[in-house]
Amino acid sequence: MKTEIKFSSFRNFIIVWIGQFVSAMGSSMTSFALSIWVWEFTDQVTTLTLVGFYTLLPSIVITPISGVIVDRWNRKLLMIVGDSVAVGVTIAIALLYLTNHLQVWHLYITGAIAGVFNQLQSLAYSASVGLMIPPKHYSRASSMEFLSDYGAKIMAPAFAGYLYHVIGLVGISLIDILTFTFAIISVLLIHIPQPPSREVHSQYPENIWQELGFGWRYIKAHKSLLALLMMGMLFWFFTM
Numbered sequence: 001m002k003t004e005i006k007f008s009s010f011r012n013f014i015i016v017w018i019g020q021f022v023s024a025m026g027s028s029m030t031s032f033a034l035s036i037w038v039w040e041f042t043d044q045v046t047t048l049t050l051v052g053f054y055t056l057l058p059s060i061v062i063t064p065i066s067g068v069i070v071d072r073w074n075r076k077l078l079m080i081v082g083d084s085v086a087v088g089v090t091i092a093i094a095l096l097y098l099t100n101h102l103q104v105w106h107l108y109i110t111g112a113i114a115g116v117f118n119q120l121q122s123l124a125y126s127a128s129v130g131l132m133i134p135p136k137h138y139s140r141a142s143s144m145e146f147l148s149d150y151g152a153k154i155m156a157p158a159f160a161g162y163l164y165h166v167i168g169l170v171g172i173s174l175i176d177i178l179t180f181t182f183a184i185i186s187v188l189l190i191h192i193p194q195p196p197s198r199e200v201h202s203q204y205p206e207n208i209w210q211e212l213g214f215g216w217r218y219i220k221a222h223k224s225l226l227a228l229l230m231m232g233m234l235f236w237f238f239t240m
Contacts, residue, residue: 010133010137010140012132012190012191013129013132013133013137013141014144015186015189015190016125016132016186016187016190016192017141017144017145017148018186019182019183019184019185019186019187020125020148020183020186021148021151021152022179022182022183023083023086023179023180023182023183024148024149024152024156025152025155025156025159025179026175026176026177026178026179026180027086027118027152027156027176027179027180028152028153028156028157028160029156029157029159029160029163029172029175029176030090030093030160030172030173030176031156032156032157032160032161033160033163033164033169033172033173034051034093034107034169035048035051036160036161036164037097037102037169038051038104038107041104042104047104050104050108051104051107051108051111052111054107054108054109054111054112054115055111055112055114055115056115057112057115058112058113058115058116059115059116059118059119062116062119062120063119064212065208065212066119066120066123067123067215068208068211068212069120070120070123070124070127071195071211073124074194075124075125075127075128075192075194076124076128076187076192078120078121078124079121079124079125079128079187079192080184080187080188081117081120081121082117082118082120082121082122082124083121083180083183083184083187084180084184085113085114085117086114086117086118086121086180087177087180087181087184089110089113089114090173090176090177090180091173091177092106092110093106093107093110093173094169094170094173094174097169097170097173098170126145128192128193129141129145131192131193131194131195132192132193160172163175
């Protein structure tokens with residue numbers, strides 16, 4: 001017998017959405033500002049590319065098991081931990097820069113750490129949206145997610161490019177820290193529903209590899225999901 005899910009209000013979703021949008025703006029601004037710094041520091045496109053490579057590679061590696069982790073752990077906690085680690089990474093970079101010790105290889109390491117926890121944080125957030133609001137609001141929530149994602153990607157570089165020569169990398173890092181703090185507070189203030197534990201244990205075996213196998217078999221059994229996965233992979237490969 002399935003456990004009834006108690007949805008949060010749409011107002012709670014808006015609070016979290018605002019926090020995540022503000023946080024995404026801060027992260028994107030810092031990322032763009034670091035790209036400017038790397039270019040000025042090395043004047044090499046290869047180095048600039050490697051920063052992105054080391055940031056994305058760990059998140060790609062952890063992707064297959066990130067869903068299992070999000071299903072097993074408290075999603076609210078994962079969102080807070082993800083933002084907290086991002087704050088720590090930003091503070092570390094700012095301190096290294098202030099003491100004239102910042103090197104490109106520092107960005108490889110911090111980018112890899114931030115990439116892993118960002119993957120868990122973003123997945124925990126996206127998986128929670130469907131439990132936070134009733135199905136009748138899914139279209140509105142999806143539109144708002146699209147707005148926040150691409151809005152941050154469009155506006156943040158413009159702001160970062162202007163502010164980099166006004167307040168510098170440290171100033172942009174402080175803005176990023178404030179946005180992460182705002183995001184953490186917004187998550188702390190509201191209730192993030194968990195999937196009913198009875199359903200989780202009845203659908204998924206205890207072994208993590210069995211859970212991964214179950215997920216892959218489920219996708220293979222639903223051809224439309226497999227086609228969507230393949231088309232999405234091709235789209236993002238050529239887009240990126």
